[in-house]
Amino acid sequence: MTINHNAAKGAYIHIPFCDHICYYCDFNKVFMKNQPVDDYLDALSTEMNSYRANGLPETLYIGGGTPTALNEGQFERMFSDIDRYLMNPRVREFTVEANPESLTEEKLNIMKRHGVTRLSIGVQTFDDKLLQSIGRAHNASDAEYAVRLAQKHGFHNITLDLMFALPGQTEASLHESLDRALSLGTPHISIYSLQLEPKTIFFNRMKSGKLKLPGEDIEADMYGQIIFALEKYGLNQYEISNFSKPGYEGVHNSLYWQNEEYYGIGAGAHGYVNGVRYANAGPVKKYIERVHSVGHSRMSEHTVTSTEKMEEEMFLGLRLLKGVSVARFEEKFGKTIEQVYGAQINQLKEEGLLTERDGRILMTRKGVFLGNNVFEAFLIS
Structure with a gap:
């Protein structure tokens, strides 16, 4: 398989490790315990290096999984490798996804030192019962503390990731979550309706008749109320699921919607380079083995017509x-x-x-x- 090396506007870096698995999640992820994390970071470094000569991306986005599940040494090492191979001195945006329960002061300091400009904090809801019912490891107070801690460390471009149409969610609960989210003063909120994907715990519960969801009419009504509430507060809807104050629109994600090219780096990552869409090997060990044997981990490629x-x-x-x-x-x-x-x-x-x-x-x-x-x-x- 020949890789054509042309510069892409963005780079997505995937960290597949999680300390727990949420019931709705279908992203490429594995339990952190007993995983070859350091070997994975070795392979990630090699793959990043393979794109170094292509031209530096304008945006960087580290997602998962849970990037902040890495310990502090691993976290530092990952950013040092990004600095070495991908960091553009004129980077337009550098985003890292974080979970409230694993966002520490030291990790915030590491990100600040390495030029991270934006945090995406996975809150989902401020309803503690709902957080437990969807398999999250934090509570509402943890989420508020994490946001305040990030703000204290100089991160003001923060997006809160929220969900709606969750099992058992009421309109009153939704509004309470929106109110608590808005009280934190972040300039960006992403909010998605629950999607039931195969191979998730929720999908299996739905198939067995054990999952009760709001109907389509209630979901549509919730969506309308979300738009009204966020725009009333000054967060303008610029994409179907994304709202921001002027000037805080997500730059990296906008590359996807504008059909621009980007590197996809890491296990299960998808990329789009030189007119070719590709997908990396998903299993962690297979990803590591393939990178070390052939220098990259692409398992499929498609030249876009x-x-x-x-x-x-x-x-x-x-x-x-x-x-x-x-x-x-x-x-x-x-x-x-x-x-x-x-x-x-x-x-x-x-x-x-x-x-x-x-x-x-x-x-x-x-x-x-x-x-x-x-x-x-x-x-x-």
Whole structure:
């Protein structure tokens, strides 16, 4: 397998280790105990080095798993390797995911020393009963303490990750969580509805009839209330699940929605480089073995066709509330949006799901609520 080395705008680095497994999580992860963590960091360093000559990314994002599950020595080592191989002196954003129960003062100091600019703290809800019922290891007070501690250490670009439509969640509980989240004064909140994915504990419970979820109508009503509450507070919705104060929109994640290329580094990571989408080996030991034997861990590659690129431009770009630029589409693909997707766009306009404004195709408020219907219209290949 030949790797074409061209610079990508972002780099995603995956840490698959967790101290516990949440009931809803389907990301590539393993229990931390008895894992070859140091060997994994060796392999991660080798893979990072393989991209060094390609050009440095403008954004860095460390996700998981639970990056803060690493001990302080491992944490320091990971950042030192990033400094050596990937750090751009003009980095636009450097984000690290953190869990409240494993975010310590020393880890905050390490991140500060190594240029981290943004934290994404996994809170999910401020309802202690719900936190326990979804398998989280922290409580609401832990979450508040972690945010305050991060702010005390000079981290002010913080996003809180929340969830809604959880089993047993009421609208009153949702509003209490939103109120407690807003009281912390972070400039960004990401909030996602629960998705039941195969191989998760919740999926198995649902299959056996042991999981009660709010219905679609309640979920839609919750979503509407979330939009109203956050925008009233000054957090503007810029993407279907993301809200921020002006100037605090997530830069790295916006690369995905704008269909830009990025390195995917680590076990199970996906990347997009030189027109090729690829996926690394998922199992930790297989990842380590493959990196050391061939210098990378790609297990599958797909050269994205022109048709697929246009599809992705639409269904990814329309996730952003500003939508897709008509001029940029023609510049990238040599065809107008009207030539390629005129029928779909006109139909969605008639249904009140899309509109056109200031040279951009974007979703209406109704379209935001029925986003999947909009996205599916552009999957024609």
